[in-house]
Amino acid sequence: MKRFVRFPWRVYWKFFFIQLVAFNVLFVGVISVIDIRYRVRPFVYNEALLNFFLFSLFVAALTSYRFARPIHRMILKALRISSKRTYGDLVDPQEDDLLDDEVDDISELDVALNHIHRKMKKRKAQFLQAQEESQAFMSAVAEGLVSVSLDEKILYFNSQFAAQFIPPSLVNSSVLRLKDAIRSSDVLEGFAKTIQEGKVQRFTVKLPTLVDNQPRYFAVSVNPIRNEKTKNIYGVVGIFHDITELKKVEQIRIDFVGNASHELRTPLTSIKGYVDTLKEDVRTGQIQQAGKFLDIVSRNIDRLMDLVNDLLSLSTLESHAALKLELIHPLQISEQILAELAVLAAEKNIAIRVIGEVPPFMADAHKVEQVLRNLVSNAIKFIPSGKTVQIRWEGAGKETVVLRVIDDGPGIPQEHLDRLFERFYRVDKGRTRDAGGTGLGLAIVKHIMQSHGGTVMVKSAPDKGCEFICTFPLKT
Template sequence: MAGVHFATGGRSITSLSALLPMRFNSSLLPALALAFVAAFLMAVGGIQLTIVLAVLLVWIGSILLIGTTALEPAAGNKLSEFSADRMSGLVEHSETPVVVTRRQRILIANSSARKLLGGHIIDQDVRIALRHPKAVQLIESEDGGSALIRGLVRRQDIWQINRKLLDGGLGVFEFINRTAEADISRAHTDFVANASHELRTPLASIIGYVETLQEDVEDLDPKMAASFLNTIETEAKRLQSLVSDLMSLSRVEAEKHDQPSDIVDLSKLTERAALDAAGPRNKDRVDFESHGDFKVSGDQQQLEQLIRNLVDNAFNYGAADKPVTVRLQPQGEKRVRLSVKDRGEGIPPEHIPHLTRRFYRTDPGRSRASGGTGLGLAIVKHIVERHGGRMMIDSKLGQGTQVKVTLPLACSKK
């Protein structure tokens, strides 16, 4: 019978064996054998051969259809297992936490998800793993969607959870951390508010004194008028310094990802910048010493600004009759340390972690009186980061403050 040729649907099938699938349930063999035996008996009994072939074809087709249907669950299970393993491998090392659930039970959690929610969440109910009302509401909704959740793991964090529903009761959860975006937005808001306040104060002073001069221009005492003009000049210079520092900070932040490539002689630059920052009056109080000839890859203008800011701070907050020490010392074979030390009152320990924040002042009145803008150390911090360095501030009450900046030498590995 296997050699019988017949046509169906315009396509020629050379043998009945072509009808058999590559994989079928071995329990169907007895039924197929019975079909061939019955067809053989029908042919021997004198029934027309075409009728016998038609009946055999229908019989075999029915058996194979039932067998294929019976195989579908097992094949589906194997496919699901294969797909789960493959999906797990694809998302395991993703920086984005990903969780795959089957009927609300966690089937897959990549390394980022386990780090976020804990390694114990595998095979746990996803509602218990997340434990947040808004997350549970998203999970129990009939459709996919997203939710922005505050305090999912820590009180201040913000996560966006995206949920996608798949066939077979599968669900994919993607966790996107929005905390940094919120922090940046809050920092920008605070910066604008602080900058506006800092700009408004000298402007208000200038406008007030100018209005007074305009109103009493004829009757105003010359000495008082001169005093008013001196105040206007002081506030205008303060305003000019503030705008200059804001522009410097903006430039440094804009270039922070651009690695500087110029070779700078740090020893000569430090000595010159330190003396310039001290000015003619304090030039003799600069105690400079370089323990070597150090060259770094850097932006000369920014490095000079770094040194000027540190030395200027040391003179503003150090004792009036004490020297300011500036040192360059090797740190191993690949780095150099710049240290600037004053001998002033020192800084309370609780202020030290905040000194590089924009507009942060330990003594606002003294800072403004000395012409400080509150941006000097923030600028220094960004310059140090751009040059691949590190900054550390040490201070002891009654003994003074020392700022240490460590930079990589030219042609050295960090």
């Protein structure tokens, strides 16, 4: 009986009776014509009519079933589709614009089609919502994303990819290929290889971008997109992760290790050379130069100690160690540093003057001393004999205190000012080493000022001296 579940009996019976009436009316008409022409006996006429009626019942039943059977299959299929479980309730059935279910000749089909229509509207709403969510997510991702077909036509790209690689004139182009946006052979080969082999490709490449018209480094990952059922590749997606800043950090690390190694090796080499010479002189009894050699060894050991101490100080500052805030007196700290560096200044006949008077403020006294010591000692080391250094304290309103260290030395060329606070950066490398600098003093000053929430800057020009300006925010 399962064959007749949801069978369209209304259609069947309508078609059945229409055929039955049509067949018998036609037969009666034919018999009437024969009867008029040949005068058929009544019992023959009645018997033929009865036999044809029975035959027409069979034919009408058979043809009606054959006619209703496809409709029955369509109803069952529609009901199966409409009764599938779906998730989400994005469309209110009460708001559907279809007519309510009505009993009609093919009411079952009508109901099934209405259900299918509602489900299609729900599926469409779900698809549109998922598409919007996907686009919002792709646009929020920091990496550039691009989806490419097997013939390397761009199917989708997010705003980051467009901003970096696609000229505005091509953004709305109907047909856009990968090579129109990126001309790097490494990238094109990576996408082509993924399409051919179906394997993920990862590589690093340097590409020109539209953001700042500067080449940037990208870690590129190219992944195949496969059909869930057939597992055939129908496209690839590329992810462009900007690693320019990571490259810069890595280069800084490499430079730092190289510079630190060089700075350590130079005094160690000198120490080893003079110690070996001194050992040979002691062995042969020639010790006239021993005192001079020991002085040189002692100076290099002091230089090593200064370098190690500066490295430790820089490491502590970069680890964001807590400041020991206390009420400091700027002029008192200046006098302490002045007394500490008096011998060094006297050797070059350099006058140091302290100018200005500001009220005490909250800061880390040891760190402020270090800032002042590094700036003043640098000035003493690098300006000619007979010049002057000024330590000037100023109050800039009620929110900041400004420290200025000014000298009237040879000054610094403009091209060096932007990099002056980098670790181990030297304007004149040979002259700096002769003066005994480690190359870390100004880097330490910058980190100390940043830890206080302040800033440091330099003003200088050749033959016009230097002015280092440190701004301390007043803390309560």
